[in-house]
Amino acid sequence: MIGIGEYHIGPESMMAIGLGSCIGLTIYDRDRRIGAMVHIMLPESSGRTDRPGKYADTAVPLLLNKLSEMGCHRSSLVVKMAGGACMFEYFGNNLNIGERNVEKVRAVLTENQIRIAAEEVGGKAGRTVAFYPDEKGKVTVRSADGAAHEI
Amino acid sequence: MDAIQELGNIGAAHAATTLSQLLSSTVEMSVPKIKTVDIAQLASYIGEESAALVVFELQGEIPHGGYIIIYISRKSAVQLTNTMLGLTDPDRPLNEMDESALLEVGNIMASAFLDATAELLGFVMLPSPPALTIDMAHAAMQSLIAQMQDEIDEVMLFSTELVCEEHKIDSDIIMMPETSTLKIFVERLENLMKSS
Numbered sequence: 464m465i466g467i468g469e470y471h472i473g474p475e476s477m478m479a480i481g482l483g484s485c486i487g488l489t490i491y492d493r494d495r496r497i498g499a500m501v502h503i504m505l506p507e508s509s510g511r512t513d514r515p516g517k518y519a520d521t522a523v524p525l526l527l528n529k530l531s532e533m534g535c536h537r538s539s540l541v542v543k544m545a546g547g548a549c550m551f552e553y554f555g556n557n558l559n560i561g562e563r564n565v566e567k568v569r570a571v572l573t574e575n576q577i578r579i580a581a582e583e584v585g586g587k588a589g590r591t592v593a594f595y596p597d598e599k600g601k602v603t604v605r606s607a608d609g610a611a612h613e614i
Numbered sequence: 615m616d617a618i619q620e621l622g623n624i625g626a627a628h629a630a631t632t633l634s635q636l637l638s639s640t641v642e643m644s645v646p647k648i649k650t651v652d653i654a655q656l657a658s659y660i661g662e663e664s665a666a667l668v669v670f671e672l673q674g675e676i677p678h679g680g681y682i683i684i685y686i687s688r689k690s691a692v693q694l695t696n697t698m699l700g701l702t703d704p705d706r707p708l709n710e711m712d713e714s715a716l717l718e719v720g721n722i723m724a725s726a727f728l729d730a731t732a733e734l735l736g737f738v739m740l741p742s743p744p745a746l747t748i749d750m751a752h753a754a755m756q757s758l759i760a761q762m763q764d765e766i767d768e769v770m771l772f773s774t775e776l777v778c779e780e781h782k783i784d785s786d787i788i789m790m791p792e793t794s795t796l797k798i799f800v801e802r803l804e805n806l807m808k809s810s
Contacts, residue, residue, distance in 0.1 A: 466654030467756060468767075481662040481752025484760045504653070504760050514767065517653075550757045551669060551745045560760045589753025591662050607664040607749045 468517030470501035472529055473596070480591045482546035484561035486519065486568055486584075487592035490526055491600025494539040498596030499526045503546075505560065506567035519567035527575060542577055543602045543614060544568055545592045547584040561585065581614040617803040618772075622646035622789065624734055625727035626774035629787050632726040636719060637697055637778055644775035650768050653759060657752055659771070665751040666691040666708075668720025669758065670741035672791065674732070676798065678763045680791035682727060682741060684720040685751065690783045691716060697781045708748060717744050727787060735802045764793045 465471055465479045465487075477500040479487040486503040501522045508518035515521040530540065547561035565584045572579060581602070583590070588606050595601040605611035623646050634641040651659050666686045672679030686694060692704055695712040698719070724741045732739040747754050759769055772789040791799065 464657065466652075466657055467759075469654050480657050481660075481750040481756060483750075483753035483755075483757030485753075485756050504756070505765075509765075511765075517767075548753070548757070550747050550749065550754055558761055561757070587747075587749075589662070589750035591750070607662075 465500055465502045467502050467504050468514045470499065470516040470522065470526060472499040472526070472533075473497060476593065476595050476597065478591065478593045482590045482592060483548055483550045484546070484564060486544060486546040486564045487590070487594075488522065488526070488568060489543045489592070489594040489600070489602050490530060491541045491543075491594075491596055492530060492535040492539055493541060493600070495533070495535055496596060497533070497535075498594055498600055499530055500594050501526055503564060503568065506563040519564055520571060523568060523571040523575070527577075537575075537577060540577060541580045541600055542572060543580055544582040544584060545590050545602070545604045545614065548586050548588055548590065550587055550589065552587075583614050617807060618799060619646055619648060621731050621734060621799065621803065622648065622772040622774060625731040625789070626776070626787055628726040628730035629723040630776050632722050633719070633776055633778070633785075636722065637694075637781060637783070639778050639780045642777045642779065644777075646772060646774040649771045649773065651771060652768050653766070656755060656759070656769075660751045660755050662750045662752050664688045664749065666716050666746065666748045667751065667754045668716055668724070669745045669747070669754070670720070670724045672728070672739055672795065673742050674738040674740040676739070676795050678792065679739065679795040680762070680789065681758050682724045683755070683758070683788040683790065684723050685786040685788055686716070687784060688748065690785060691748070693781050693783045694719065694785075697783070713746055713748075717746050720744050720746070723787060727789070734806075735799065736806075737802070758790065762792055766793060770796060
């Protein structure tokens with residue numbers, strides 16, 4: 464279980480429950496069969512360094528560097544993303560954090576010349592994301608009505 | 615801390631009274647709990663279960679004071695609107711009529727909570743227009759925390775459970791103030807205690 468702002472790297476299954484505007488980002492290394500997952504809450508760290516997993520601009524480089532240190536090659540990474548919903552339109556007016564999270568993750572990945580293999584983002588509903596590095600990096604998304612599907 | 619608890623107590627007691635009047639039935643209230651929760655641990659406090667959340671921003675003298683959340687499990691939400699609308703099927707899906715009823719109940723409860731706490735503190739607190747979601751509770755709470763004004767790693771939750779045994783309705787009234795709002799609460803309460 465990966466809480467808000469937390470991340471994990473390894474071969475075992477991981478899960479981030481109840482993503483609203485948050486993002487669950489998964490990176491699977493096809494060669495080494497390990498995965499990395501982070502539960503991002505906000506787009507910009509604005510210089511904060513104590514919780515790098517919490518912000519899109521620090522979380523993405525954090526995972527890429529950790530994987531690179533472990534000997535993973537960029538060309539074998541499969542990146543998937545889910546979340547970034549807008550659950551409260553009324554309060555969302557000028558600060559759609561979900562959308563900004565999605566855009567920031569995309570931008571940082573583009574800077575690193577990595578494309579997103581699959582994503583399920585936006586909308587109004589919450590999501591629970593499960594990641595299975597031991598099953599070829601399978602990623603499933605489930606909503607409140609309970610139906611899980613692979614992305 | 616005792617004074618803050620008392621603040622929650624008074625607010626929740628008023629909300630319980632209005633809910634009791636609405637349902638024409640007894641509503642029991644738990645002792646208010648104050649919890650400081652690290653955001654990474656939020657899931658151990660509020661899970662992915664489906665619930666109705668009626669949410670209000672705290673407004674008034676403090677423009678963005680935090681949030682008041684009326685949390686009703688999905689099952690209880692059906693029981694609640696069934697009681698209000700004179701229906702009986704406990705397994706039916708929620709529709710637009712239920713949504714208006716839930717918004718209305720939330721509105722009445724949040725207003726009662728804020729009227730009582732504001733009177734004690736001596737300044738105006740008003741609920742914003744309500745927003746309703748019927749979805750994963752964690753996802754809704756997380757979305758609110760992400761858009762709080764103060765950048766935080768911990769949230770303080772004032773939570774009181776309101777239970778109506780007769781109609782099997784279980785709800786929580788949760789106040790999640792901004793750090794700056796909480797400071798104002800504490801200052802006001804300290805002054806009150808000094809002057810009394």
